[in-house]
Amino acid sequence: MRRLVLIAFALLLALLPVILPDSAEFYVTLANYIGLYALVALGLVLLTGVGGLTSFGQAAFVGVGAYATAWLTTAFGWSPWATLAVALAATTVVALFLGFITLRMGGHYLPLGTIAWGISLYFLFGNIEAFGGHTGLGGIPPVSLFGIALKSGREFFYLIWIALMLGIVATQNLLDSRDGRAIRALKGGVVMAEAMGVNTAWYKIVIFTVAAQFACVSGWLYAHLQRFVNPTPFSLTQGIEYLFMAVIGGVGHVWGALLGAGLITILKQWLQDLLPKLLGQSGNFEVIVFGLVMIFVLHRARDGLWPVLLARVERLWPALAANASGRVAEAERLPKREMPQAGDTILEVREVSKRFGGLTANNAVSFTVRAGEVMALIGPNGAGKSTMFNCISGVNPPTEGEVRFLNQRVERLESREIARRGMSRTFQHVRLLPTMSVLDNVAIGAHLRGSRNFVHASCRLDRDEERRLRHESARQIERVGLGEHLFDAAGSLPLGKQRIVEIARALAADPCLLLLDEPAAGLRYLEKQALAELLRKLRGEGMGILLVEHDMDFVMGLADRVVVMEFGEKLAEGLPKQIQEDPKVLQAYLGGVE
Template identity: 55%
Template sequence: MSRLAPLLAGLAILALPLVPGVPPFWFTLLNYAGLAAIVVVGLVVLTGMANIMSFGQGMFVGIGAYTSALLTLHLGVSPWLGLPAALAVAGACAWVVGAITLRLSGHYLPLGTIAWNISFFYVLGNSDWLGRYDGLPGLPPIAVFGTPLLASEQVFYLIWGCVGLSVVLTLSLMRSRTGRAIRALKGGRVAAEAFGVDTGRIKIVAFVYAALLAALSGWLYAHVQRAINPTPFSLNASIEYLLMAVLGGAGSVWGGVFGATLVTLLKDQLQNVLPLVLGAEGNFEAIVFGVLFVLLLQRAPDGLWPLLTRRTGAPPPPAPVAAPPLPPRRAAVSGPLLEASGLRKVFGGLVAVDGIDFSVAPGEVVALIGPNGAGKSTTFNLVTGVARLSAGTVRLFGRDTSALPSRAVARLGVARTFQHVKLVGTMSVIENVALGAHLRGSAGAVRGALGLDRAEEAALFAEAQRQLDRVGLGALRDRPAASLALGQQRIVEIARALCLDPALLLLDEPAAGLRHQEKAALADLLNRLRGEGLGILLVEHDMDFVMGLADRLVVMNFGAKLCEGPPRVVRTNPAVVEAYLGSAA
């Protein structure tokens, strides 16, 4: 039933003109709902998928509307020629605004979008060439085959056709390599960057895409209304778009369409009913929406659409198909894979890592061990570019990488897991694993939205399936990652890391949460990887697991290296025994 819900709702809307006796007002109302739905679909990508809160979508609707209006009024061009201009101007403005604003984090980011929208509103209202608050009247209508679309019934199919196009493009984009990178932002920047995702660029892609859909809505609005003024593009309109997204389900494309339609219809009915009930005129519907919003956040934080359809908004992963293997990325290395020299990291007055030296050769397993707080995970972050060195040098494959960001380190052939699992819980297991192969694909947002990346996607998912089978979790490919036990999630992280086809693999507490048989299977997998020439650096607290696997141990205590050597030597070292058990023991 959940798959049929969008189809049935769409058919009901499209069949409305065929029903005799429907008042024209209902077509007008649904046209407004469709215009809002286009904006909200973009907002779903931006807020629900990319986790970027924006209160500025009304501005991009206005940019699209005013661009086309000015061209058609002053240059006499066709509205159809005004469309690409509106998209181009809105996209360029979104790129500039995004490049500035997306550097902000926390509550400063939505506040920044509020500032942009307010500024835009007052620029419109105080510019003579934009008509000030009176706006621009007398815009030409959109014509199809020489017939101008004047009545609400005539533009109905055009608007809802654009809604359908927006939904199809967005669903296709979200299933693509770029879409997975966008959704990975919800799991955290650190994990996405660790597999080569340029999160700054991906944020701008999401921001521009949402602005383009908003501009499409603005173009339609301008030539359907045939007059524009600043009011529909104010901050209030942007807040309403966000309300529609949250009410329907900010993580679901269909939820965005549902929320836009529901709020538009409900707002109209409340404006008619509430004054009669309360005996006074006023914007009482805002109070009702505020109460609904609070109740929704408490009872259904994912929105109404997932609640009604019993499914999440994430697109289903593709079915397994045969595909040629991806070309290997791992290059033959003769010398050490990793050389860490004098690593030092200071946080304020705390020295977390102090003068650590070690190396990892091809086909070697090296383990960092030590008590909690010894600085092992911080050392991992220094090696992989997640944290910046205070002093020291990291050389990977003979190259100084001390100043490289983690995405550049990943490009060299380094993959890692995390002490605290960093999977995108709403994505399926196989989509999380396919994210590890991000650097092994090349399709961008345009190819993804247009569905021109099918062959590449098949190859990426075939590789992800191969790695899942390799770690023994192939049967769980379609499960949401959040539904797995902690130990299984750690194994999924290893499969994701292997999808990069790395030469050096860093595992942060991979055996934590695993049962005895699962640990034995993991040890067998790591031994096979060592046999293939893969270098492995791991942090682990299970000494039985480490002693039976590692070629060499590096013992850390209070950020410094206590000793280094083979397991049989290290386990009897008095300094190590004291660090772990205390001098009395």
């Protein structure tokens, strides 16, 4: 049904310049500008709404595209289509340079950084004599398509909207992929994603560059539509307006870019026409009213207007709300990692210490984990167990000591590199992406088992691999007993089941060592029994399991060996029965000899 609506929308767009009379040229022009602005806002949906990276400087990238084609076509007589390739290449270079500098900053420093380079590029355009200074460059030739020069707004309309529709389709394809899940994890899930093998720094650069290229294409189109450029449309003010468009439309939704661009463009035009009649010709009253309207909309619809509109339409037209992905397609199984021989030592922790300033969280702790065994790490709250997990998995490297995994030192490796070697983990505090489905959350765990990149995803050339990744993820979800929750939002599940989802995500990575941080917390008795049975089965398959847990009945009935920690140090190590009878452990942890 949604596909039919999209087809109807495309047909309406195609007919718009034809059915509008010559006297309505203004509306064609308005539609052209909506398309140009929506293309920039689309990049901000990917960058800010999905990736969580706020940029006020996108107008500068529009300027790079516009000035590149204006200068090359007027000064050297280049073909406009050749200048598009040069403009995209130049934008990519500038975006990579700025991205490597700016994206290292977090918090409020990132948007401040984008403001800084946005202002810098704006004044650069106005101070280069070859670009005409602040006066600008004119005489830009029209674009020719199949030998036809696109000189009028009606002719150019199709080129703008084809570019926008291709951008929307490519963005939707990208987000519906392995790389799309990694990009969604950038907003609030960086630590988890890195532990699953996602190179988050790389994906930040990717979406920053893609958003810049969308802006570049918009600038190239703008230059050949106007046949004249000057720095004014590429100022910081316009960059802020692009961000407003994305936010008002629905910054986390692809079609929100079009809705926001359309609403703000039409609203600004309407206010500019109406307010002078009411309040006189002097003053910029439309800016004041526009600001008040924006505040009201943001107050009433914090996620933008697209989700509100979609909910209303689906309520009136339930067929649109039907879930087209209610099942997972069958696919060939992914190849499995070769497991170490049962009994082989796969993890060695040697004299590991972790200090946070003057606080010693772990002090010279040593132990080993073998393939085909469950090793339990127990101790009171604050004993340093989760800190030890972070040291082992690379989330927070140790201050001193060695961590050897599969006979290789890994204590100085990034967590994603350790994950690539076959280690996977869960977290003490659940780290899921709550608005994504259980299936998509678990599929993040299988990230390293795919190889297609974002270009393949955007062109939908990754479908076979994506089916295999989703099938494997669904298999692991069924394996842990949550098959009926495949398409539920992960955040809608109770805490205990969210922990089980984390285990499924870790298993999707096909590890040989599994680190479980309090997996039974929040589970009922029968759920704990099912979890214990699953872990016994994994142990029988040759997987090594390192377990942190407070439920002593659960631990003592499952673990092959136990390490007890207290105040960051190893207090005892041995078989469960030995630990239960150790006077030091009984005194420190299990409540005393009595």
